[in-house]
Amino acid sequence: MIVGIPKEVKTQEYRVGAPPTAVGVLTKAGHQLLVQTMAGSGSGFADEEYVKAGATIVKSAEELYDRAEMIYQVKEPISSEYPLLKKDQIHFRYLHLAAEEKLTHVLMDRGVVAIAFETVELPDGSTPLLNPMSQIAGRLAIQVAAQYLGRMYKGCGKLLGGVPGVPPATVAVIGGGVVGTNAAQMALGLGARVIMVTRNLERLRYLEEVLHGRFETLASNPYNIADAVKEADVVVGGVLVKGGRAPIMVTKDMVKSMKPGSVIVDVAIDQGGCVETSRPTSHSDPIYIVDGVIHYCVTNMPGIVPRTSTMALSNATLPYALKLANKGWREAMKTDEPLAKGLNVWNGKVTNQFVAESLGLEYTPFQP
Secondary structure (H helix, E strand, O other), X not given: OEEEEOOOOOOOOOOOOOOHHHHHHHHHOOOXXXXXXXXXXXXXXOHHHHHHOOOEEEOOHHHHHHHOOEEEOOOOXXXXXXXXXXXXXXXXXXXXHHHOHHHXXXXXXXXXXXXXXXXXXXXXXXXXXXXXXXXXHHHHHHHHHHHHOOHXXXXXXXXXXXXXXXXXXXEEEEOOOHHHHHHHHHHHHOOOEEEEEEOOHHHHHHHHHHOOOOEEEEEOOHHHHHHHHHHOOEEEEOOOOOOOOOOOOEOHHHHHHOOOOOEEEEHHHHHOOXXXXXXXXXXXXXXXXXXXXXXXXXXXXXXXXXXHHHHHHHHHHHHHHHHHHHHOHHHHHHHOHHHHOOEEEEOOEEOOHHHHHHHOOOEOOOOO
């Protein structure tokens, strides 16, 4: 199969779909790899490394898209890439279509085979291709929040962990999944007081056992969330609905109740956000202020640490990419149920139920 790895085009997105080591695995399996020039430069991978791994360097995205049977990329296509999409071309990448109605229609109209990293799901309900980036985003959320608490960013001027004689900042984490757990670990490691809010009581019991420090747990309901948000200096939104739009957990009124200079990091923004006042931002313009509260809603947070992110993502996605290339997408879907759940759009139809429901579109199950 001819596999193309384009240069990411989203603002300040420095990750790349596959590092040279992954390219080497695919080429040794007999596949032709096309890598757009400078695609890996943001993650510290030179064109020469890809050539040594067996890839062919192409100058333009147009040439790459024209020749490739499968696009192996990180982020969803943006408008400048829409004309490049080809009928029956496999796209294996993050899509987050529940919050991308226009993109969904473009994928349908162009007739591509759209396989989303984030909806590949194992029998235990875990999402192996989303988890690495969720881990990184959860940890970054605390680093970002600690920075924006600084007065130079119009933050409240608190040190996250405090010092002896001065209390630490309070971090409210909404959601006890991968993002929330990693955010809590980082915040506790820096000495913050952490309030974890999630609906899964068994998960709360588990987290209380494994996380130590100034750690408190609350069952998720509007009253507990409102209390935690009002008390917090930092709110991390880490709510996930697999394939669907994130529910609004923090309302406008809750945001109004927060102290001036508090910080919201809505990691769920890729799926629409779980804070009512959230809207997508970029690395070049990452924050805005509503009712005195700093909002950080960057849609590709792991792009801050592209080297780590690229390697972690490739570790998870490469086995599936190899299977798609070796067997073709139809046969791969027949033999790998978790991968089959990643199929979001095919033949002009939406094949993921959560995406269809989120966008009010007809759901058409994939029939192998």
